[in-house]
Amino acid sequence: GAGVSQTPSNKVTEKGKYVELRCDPISGHTALYWYRQSLGQGPEFLIYFQGTGAADDSGLPNDRFFAVRPEGSVSTLKIQRTERGDSAVYLCASSLTGGGYGYTFGSGTRLTVV
């Protein structure tokens, strides 16, 4: 596609439920990133993929968070046993080669845990 697509754009879930957030990067982009943006804050790094593998998952806050990119294109961020503190906008970005060049961000998924 022309840009980075994230679905759903909004997700409301109950505390304790499992959610999946999807990111469709720009076609051909090998690097994919997930960030989390809490209200009034800047984005915080979660995880970076180069191809199919997670090259850096140091930003994942705990083991309830997991992300996959099985075919090196679409990525899914999975959150188990959601908590109210997980409420945030989850942003995905992709770039052609990585290395901090040419990030293109999606519009994000707004997750609300009630």
Add this chain to the structure above:
Amino acid sequence: AQKVTQAQTEISVVEKEDVTLDCVYETRDTTYYLFWYKQPPSGELVFLIRRNSFDEQNEISGRYSWNFQKSTSSFNFTITASQVVDSAVYFCALSEARNFNKFYFGSGTKLNVKP
């Protein structure tokens, strides 16, 4: 400790005024990149500029200009003759040589340009 500090939470100006958004960063790496992004109400982060740590030349792009000063660890952004369409949240970000793929963002400055 915060790697990127944007002390101005919110700024309001009247159209055609000049406005400067401040950014102070902290890093031990000698090689790093600095960025500015714009986040309009739609939520998408729009890339504005990337500078590397070895290039301290100021840059101008239309009404936008950037002042990079290593001596004060600052990378400030000026909008000249502001317009209503400039209203957005602006983020400064840093990536370091140890991992260029990991960006550290400041908390953002919300700019309101009133007609």
